[in-house]
Amino acid sequence: MVANYADILERARAGDMEAFAGLVQQFQSAIVSYLFRLTGDMELARDLGQDTFIQAYKGLSTTVCTISFRAWLYRIATNNALQYFRRQAKLAFVPLDDSRPAAANPDAAREGSESAAVHEALLKMPERLRVCLVLHFVDGFKHREIAKMLGISEDAVRMRVARGCAEFRRTYRASGGDLP
Amino acid sequence: MNCYQMKMLLPAFENNELTEGEREAVMLHLASCPRCLAALESIRDLHNRLSILPSTSLDSEMTNNIIAKIKRMKKTGKMDMSHEDIEIMPAQLMDERDAKNGMVNDDSNPESAPEAGDDLLPGWGFHRP
Numbered sequence: 001m002v003a004n005y006a007d008i009l010e011r012a013r014a015g016d017m018e019a020f021a022g023l024v025q026q027f028q029s030a031i032v033s034y035l036f037r038l039t040g041d042m043e044l045a046r047d048l049g050q051d052t053f054i055q056a057y058k059g060l061s062t063t064v065c066t067i068s069f070r071a072w073l074y075r076i077a078t079n080n081a082l083q084y085f086r087r088q089a090k091l092a093f094v095p096l097d098d099s100r101p102a103a104a105n106p107d108a109a110r111e112g113s114e115s116a117a118v119h120e121a122l123l124k125m126p127e128r129l130r131v132c133l134v135l136h137f138v139d140g141f142k143h144r145e146i147a148k149m150l151g152i153s154e155d156a157v158r159m160r161v162a163r164g165c166a167e168f169r170r171t172y173r174a175s176g177g178d179l180p
Numbered sequence: 181m182n183c184y185q186m187k188m189l190l191p192a193f194e195n196n197e198l199t200e201g202e203r204e205a206v207m208l209h210l211a212s213c214p215r216c217l218a219a220l221e222s223i224r225d226l227h228n229r230l231s232i233l234p235s236t237s238l239d240s241e242m243t244n245n246i247i248a249k250i251k252r253m254k255k256t257g258k259m260d261m262s263h264e265d266i267e268i269m270p271a272q273l274m275d276e277r278d279a280k281n282g283m284v285n286d287d288s289n290p291e292s293a294p295e296a297g298d299d300l301l302p303g304w305g306f307h308r309p
Contacts, residue, residue: 017247024243032242033235046242053246058259118229137230142197158188165191165226172229179225 009069013060020060024053027070030139031077037134038081040123048084052077071149074139078131078150085127121172129164136161181205186216194223 011019031052035045055076067075122130135141135149136157143161147154173179181189186209192198193206210217253259 017251020250021243021247024246025240028242028246029236029238032238036236037233042236045236050242050246050249054250054253057250114229115232115234119233122230122233133230136191136195137227138233142195143192144197155188158192161191162187165223168226169222179222 012057015061020057023069027073028053030070031073034074034134034139035077035081037119037122037138038078038127038130039084040119044084048077048080051080055080067145067148071141071145074135074141075149078135082127082131117175117177118172121168121175121177124171124175125164125167129160129167132157132160133164133168181209183209183213183216186210186213187219190216190220190223194220194227 008019008022012023028049032042032045032049035048035052036042039045039048052073056073059076122133125133131150132146135146136143141149143154143157146157150157169179186206189198189202189206193203198206210220250259
């Protein structure tokens with residue numbers, strides 16, 4: 001299975017479109033889900049996901065991998081999301097809090113949807129803390145992997161995850177969430 | 181080990197990522213510090229809450245769209261890295277610019293504010309041949 005995957009990756013790197021389609025099929029749900037968790041907007045997540053795979057195709061043949069293909073895709077997806085947030089911040093002439101992405105259903109927290117309330121709190125957090133929390137707690141990357149992926153130190157990742165935990169609790173409580 | 185150091189290690193402890201030595205030090209501290217023990221419980225609670233976030237399952241439509249778009253771009257000669265692509269995957273450019281500006285990503289200081297340009301990740305993690 002591993003050899004098969006390596007073979008598919010190698011074929012895709014050589015320009016085999018069918019092989020690349022196989023990689024897209026394998027990773028698209030994870031990447032779009034990740035982008036949805038970061039942005040709170042499914043249509044936007046699909047668009048950014050599509051950009052991510054097209055950029056991956058462009059870069060695949062001219063680069064030598066030092067991290068896993070999965071981690072590399074997450075890295076491109078993260079940069080796409082961060083660039084989107086930066087553009088939104090530049091465009092918005094409204095207070096920062098209002099420029100942050102809204103959850104798919106802002107009333108969901110009050111309607112008792114635990115998952116939506118958690119997502120809403122997550123979306124109110126600073127982007128770089130949000131990225132580290134999602135990569136670590138949801139997508140299951142280890143601090144070491146996140147550090148390599150984001151090009152920062154492992155200590156920096158530990159710091160962001162720890163600060164993210166505290167920030168999430170503060171935000172979740174502020175939006176009426178119940179925490180022990 | 182003090183409580184501040186513990187705060188940095190607890191998420192990795194919860195995820196079984198620490199070295200044996202770090203793990204022993206954390207367990208020793210937890211045995212005598214109810215506050216850090218409570219912090220560990222809250223991290224476990226956070227982990228559980230975040231893990232219920234829904235995942236999306238996509239069919240082959242998105243794959244087909246992506247492949248069709250790539251084929252169109254290849255036909256029209258638009259497969260070169262655009263300026264936008266380079267911004268997303270900045271390779272050496274971002275590192276050199278940051279070095280010139282003397283920008284330091286100081287996450288060791290909890291009070292440090294994000295630097296300009298710090299929100300885009302430097303480099304790909306790939307080396308160009």
